[in-house]
Amino acid sequence: MITLDQVGFRYPDAVRPTLDQVSFHIAEGDLCLVIGGTGSGKSTLLGAINALVPHFTGGRLTGRVLVDGRNTAHFRPRDLAEVVGYVGQDPLRGFVTDTVTDEIAYGMEQLGLAPSAMRKRIEETLDLLGIAELRERALIELSGGQQQRVAIASVLAARPQVLVLDEPTSALDPTAAADVLAAITTIVHEVGLTVVLAEHRLERVMHAADTVAWLPGDGRVVCGPPAEVLGESNLTPPLVGLAHALGWTQVPLSVREARRRVLAEGILPTPPAPTPEPSGAPVLIAAGITVRYGELTAVSNVDLTLRAGEITTLLGRNGSGKSSLLWALQGALSHAGTVDVAGQDPAGLPAAQARRLVSLVPQTAADLLYLSSVGAECDRSDRDSDAAAGTTASLLARLGVQVEADRDPRDLSEGQRLALVLAIQLSAEPSVLLLDEPTRGLDYQAKAELARMVSELAEAGLAVLVSTHDVEFAATIGHHTVLMAEGELIAEGPTGELLASSVAYAPQLAKVFAPAVVLTVADVIAGLS
Amino acid sequence: MNTTPRLSATLRSRISLVVAAVAGLLAFCWPLLLTPGAGVSARLAPQVFAGVLVMVLAVVLTELSAAQLDAKTLAMLGVLAAVGTILRPLGAGTAGFELVFFVIIVAGRAYGAGFGFILGALTLFTSALITSGAGPWLPYQMLAAGFVGLFAGLLPRARGAAELVLLAGYGMVSAFAYGWLMDFSFWPFALGDGTQLSFDAALGPWQNLQRFFWYNLATSMGWNLGRAITNAVLIALLGTPLLRLLRRSGRRAELVQPAIAAPTAE
Amino acid sequence: MERTATLRTLHPLAWWGWAIAIGIAVNTTTNPLLLLLIAAAMLLVVLARRSNAPWARSIRAYLVLAAVVIGVRMLFQIVIGAHSGTTVLFVLPEIPLPDWAAGIRLGGAVTAEALVRSGYDALRLAVLLFAVGAANALASPRQALRSVPAALYEVSVAVVVALNVAPQLIESGQRVHRARRLRGESAMSPRGGLELGLAVVADAIDRSLSLAAGMESRGFARTSRRTGEGGWLLIGSAVVATFGGFLLLSTSDRLLAFFVLAVGLVGTLAGLRRAGARLGVTRFRPPAWGWRETLTVSAAVLSAAIVLTAGVLDNAAVFPSTDPLVWPQLPLSLLAAVALVLAPLPLTIAATTVPDARDDRRVRELRPVAEVVR
Structure with missing residues (x-):
């Protein structure tokens, strides 16, 4: 279906080519998973399939890209609309119209389809993605997962043979991401479409992939069966990490596969010693925190203690009140109840002083950046925090991130941006750090980096609260875990015990080794030696 | 400047702009041309000309969009018109604190005259749709704002501080021109007859201009001056970063002719 | 949804056509009774037929605007008005401005004749604004965008x-x-x-x-062909229309001027049609124009025609005298013009009568779940 033949591509002002002598083939009806770190050229590869590269982006393309027998050099993206459907990262940014049906009709209007045919196709596509009840809704009111499914529906309505999805879940929370990935799997299995999917939540999709294309970042593309290519790659979803740790060449693609093999080979790591009772001094004591939006109580009577040097992870499904709790703790959201940080309540202080007690990095961290260069952001941050000049820049360096001062923050990778925001917030020398969903949009490497940064900060005596959906990340960094549901705290305890005993929040490795409490690859290595 | 999105002007789209300018001049300055006993009354004239301007706008916008309005230009027009639409009600009520023109001027400067014209007209149109402000005055506003953007794109070359001074000066001039033209065309309609400052076709252009001058001084000077100062201040403060933003994205969006190597022998 | 079971929405351009025709009627009279009745009729239509969309609430703003217009007009009339007539209501202290200020004099005697005359004119402007407001409140802007050429x-x-x-x-x-x-x-x-x-x-x-x-x-503009058809026709028509406007201002030959304007309009429409052929884009659910729309606009046009004819036949009824002051009269024929403004009310009622199946006890399990719960 898709053939790349000696394809090379270089952006107009780039030093080295993004794609270099790439050749591979994707058969009809396959789900091809495109993996690689941020900036490795995944988007370029996907763009080449629907001719956005080079027709829309500019740059120099060599070699041939054939899609359904058409050479993309001679077809503009718009001419391929009924051959290749393309869905980008943030669905809301790609919408042209305002309601679901209009958006799905838009592509067909461009193709000049008869209005009577449109109605039928719209209904079919709505059913296929399970969004029929959203038919007349306004797009802006939908949840992220619903929006992304509408975006997929709107390209499917043109009946393409290939569906290209560029990290469709990177802007979504895990629940929404699961919805979208389930819809994609349906399309592959029920409709027989060829799907090319770039995705960094490998643990959710790798079992469904027929082939994997791995971009190591040097212009090459390694393509082949998932079990082999994943084993070769430097990306480390838990099962791949397990395979590396145990020296397996074939990566198990699902928990079931891994568990069978572990049982067959009799691998039984000794679980790490249970974490001792919290010992740090209490830094933040919250009592009776309640947040109300009109009729809706988002956070209800929450008591919480954060201790110095300890990382607390806050888990719970979407809408359980995690974000509201964090904003209330920082004092930036109206609430009932008290927060005590060294005898002061941040809610009663001006913003500039509140952040010296409690600093919050919000879900969309990039909102905190609005100047035109990294250097300007650092200078401003030093002034805002009354810190010595260069404090923020050196914090950034200490976080292990090297960024030129003249770079535009908008051009940084997600991980670099997050580090910059972290450095800005830390420049106020708070004693409590709150992180809201920090792993959104991060690749495995960036996630590992973040885990290292946060652990080091905690070792330096900071009290940290991380709200996350990412159980693997929580398992890696957490000392203490709190579960939230419908605005209330429903469980609390040491991370290991709490996660391993949970059905919904157990990390993949805990499921592989149950009943032993083994959460991470590090635990496996330690337990076997 | 080789930044896209920029409309390549065809001969026909240029001619249509000239026609629009003539029609606009006629529509805005009709009180000077109206002869006593003509076929139209002073009250009816602005309404009839609103109809003429709708036709002229349809012609110009058709011609400009036929001159290659690609997806990037269109998307940029849409989002900038959205920015203007949000800014417009922010200033309403405070004398002349109008923020729209600043965006139209800077975008016209960055992306060229044709872009400026469409952006000006579309911003006011979108804003009227959102605020339910469509009426006989809308075609006048669209055309006037369109020309504010158009002339911003035709200003002479300048860089750095000189460019800012040029734009800020233009911002002030265009604010007054916009205000006077709009007020002048609706003055007889708004004030009616029977006062000492009312339009009277029998008096001739010179005396009518005098009357308009005093009427405008009394009723709209604050607005016009406020608009002019707002434009100049905003351009001075935000002109440089905004121009840089627009030009940078212009470069990023530039449709580089893709270079595709000849297919290798089979 | 804007559509309910018993009411039909009209094409947005029909609402605009209705309002413009009423505007013509309003333009050709200063009779305050007629103006107020037309405004009341429009208000009735707006209140009965507007949707619950945000733009439908704009009518309040237009009512306020209309009141402000009348107030400002009266203020100007009192302060700098030229006062003819004999019925002096009160006398303001007179302040002559210096010569260079165009010889304007503030204040002076205020007469009932002048106030009534400018009040009639202000009312006419206010009702005109109100017609614009009615169109804004009734026509859906998003639907209107779907019907552009x-x-x-x-x-x-x-x-x-x-x-x-x-x-x-x-x-x-x-x-x-x-x-x-x-x-x-x-x-x-x-x-x-x-x-x-x-x-x-x-x-x-x-x-x-x-x-x-x-x-x-997703295929934007891929059906576009750069044929450039209709371009010169469009430009030519714009020139003709502009010339028509100029004729209107400079000659007393109203017929000729409107004829030239009409030629320009027809040419523009034809040119737009031909230029539109360069795009092969189709529309999903375009707003439909049917007999209801035609009748709505026709009724308003007829209403304007009645007022126009009445003005020719009985000038005093349509333009009541203000000097000497007389109480305005309202002939029966003008009441017909007001009644025609109300035409959209019956025209927006859905014609078909479908029996309500809720009362049918025979096959209860067919009823939608939502109905049963209610």
Whole structure:
């Protein structure tokens, strides 16, 4: 279906080519998973399939890209609309119209389809993605997962043979991401479409992939069966990490596969010693925190203690009140109840002083950046925090991130941006750090980096609260875990015990080794030696 | 400047702009041309000309969009018109604190005259749709704002501080021109007859201009001056970063002719 | 949805046609009784037929605007009015301005004749504004965008994009505003406002690129052919229309001028039609124009014609004298003009009568779940 033949591509002002002598083939009806770190050229590869590269982006393309027998050099993206459907990262940014049906009709209007045919196709596509009840809704009111499914529906309505999805879940929370990935799997299995999917939540999709294309970042593309290519790659979803740790060449693609093999080979790591009772001094004591939006109580009577040097992870499904709790703790959201940080309540202080007690990095961290260069952001941050000049820049360096001062923050990778925001917030020398969903949009490497940064900060005596959906990340960094549901705290305890005993929040490795409490690859290595 | 999105002007789209300018001049300055006993009354004239301007706008916008309005230009027009639409009600009520023109001027400067014209007209149109402000005055506003953007794109070359001074000066001039033209065309309609400052076709252009001058001084000077100062201040403060933003994205969006190597022998 | 079971929405252009025709009627009379009755009839239609969409609430603003217009007019009349007539109501102290100020004199005697005369004219302007407000409240702008000529398709897409992006930008501005507090900065300062504005624009520009990529890969403008058909016809028509406007101003030959204007209009419409052929884009669910729309507009046009004819036949009824002051009369024929304004009320009632199956007890399990619960 898709053939790349000696394809090379270089952006107009780039030093080295993004794609270099790439050749591979994707058969009809396959789900091809495109993996690689941020900036490795995944988007370029996907763009080449629907001719956005080079027709829309500019740059120099060599070699041939054939899609359904058409050479993309001679077809503009718009001419391929009924051959290749393309869905980008943030669905809301790609919408042209305002309601679901209009958006799905838009592509067909461009193709000049008869209005009577449109109605039928719209209904079919709505059913296929399970969004029929959203038919007349306004797009802006939908949840992220619903929006992304509408975006997929709107390209499917043109009946393409290939569906290209560029990290469709990177802007979504895990629940929404699961919805979208389930819809994609349906399309592959029920409709027989060829799907090319770039995705960094490998643990959710790798079992469904027929082939994997791995971009190591040097212009090459390694393509082949998932079990082999994943084993070769430097990306480390838990099962791949397990395979590396145990020296397996074939990566198990699902928990079931891994568990069978572990049982067959009799691998039984000794679980790490249970974490001792919290010992740090209490830094933040919250009592009776309640947040109300009109009729809706988002956070209800929450008591919480954060201790110095300890990382607390806050888990719970979407809408359980995690974000509201964090904003209330920082004092930036109206609430009932008290927060005590060294005898002061941040809610009663001006913003500039509140952040010296409690600093919050919000879900969309990039909102905190609005100047035109990294250097300007650092200078401003030093002034805002009354810190010595260069404090923020050196914090950034200490976080292990090297960024030129003249770079535009908008051009940084997600991980670099997050580090910059972290450095800005830390420049106020708070004693409590709150992180809201920090792993959104991060690749495995960036996630590992973040885990290292946060652990080091905690070792330096900071009290940290991380709200996350990412159980693997929580398992890696957490000392203490709190579960939230419908605005209330429903469980609390040491991370290991709490996660391993949970059905919904157990990390993949805990499921592989149950009943032993083994959460991470590090635990496996330690337990076997 | 080789930044896209920029409309390549065809001969026909240029001619249509000239026609629009003539029609606009006629529509805005009709009180000077109206002869006593003509076929139209002073009250009816602005309404009839609103109809003429709708036709002229349809012609110009058709011609400009036929001159290659690609997806990037269109998307940029849409989002900038959205920015203007949000800014417009922010200033309403405070004398002349109008923020729209600043965006139209800077975008016209960055992306060229044709872009400026469409952006000006579309911003006011979108804003009227959102605020339910469509009426006989809308075609006048669209055309006037369109020309504010158009002339911003035709200003002479300048860089750095000189460019800012040029734009800020233009911002002030265009604010007054916009205000006077709009007020002048609706003055007889708004004030009616029977006062000492009312339009009277029998008096001739010179005396009518005098009357308009005093009427405008009394009723709209604050607005016009406020608009002019707002434009100049905003351009001075935000002109440089905004121009840089627009030009940078212009470069990023530039449709580089893709270079595709000849297919290798089979 | 804007449509309910018993009411039908009209094509947005039908509402505009209705309002414009009423505007013509209003333009050709100063009879306050007629003007007030027409306004009341329009208000009735608006209140009965507007949807619950945001634009439908705009009618209040237009009512306020109309009142302000009347107030300002009267104020100007009192302060700088030229006062003819003999019925002096009161005398203001007179302040002559110096010669260079065009010889204007403030104050003086205020006469009932002059006030009534300018009051009639102000009322006419206010009712005209109200007609515009009625059209704004009744016609859905989004539906109107769907019915623009094909030649203006691209431009209408840009407007649709603007309408959709605007609320998203407001949301992103609010997010940045909240985030500023986390950095300990106040967004209320002028600098904060400027930086917030720039952040929103930067976000808007980023959006435009992903939007363009989406449009491009979904086939935007791929059916467009650069034939340039109809172009010269369009430009020629615009020239003709402009010339018609000029004739209207400079000659007393009203017929000739309107004829030239009409030629320009027909030429523009034909040109737009031909220019639209360069796009092979189709429309999903375009608003339909049917007999209800035709009748609505015709009724309003007929109403205007009645007022116009009445003006020719019985000038005093349509333009009541203000000097000497007389009480305005309202002949029966003009009441017909008011009644025709109400035409949309019966025309928007759905014609078909479907029996209500709720009362049918035979096959209860067929009833929709929502109905049963209720």
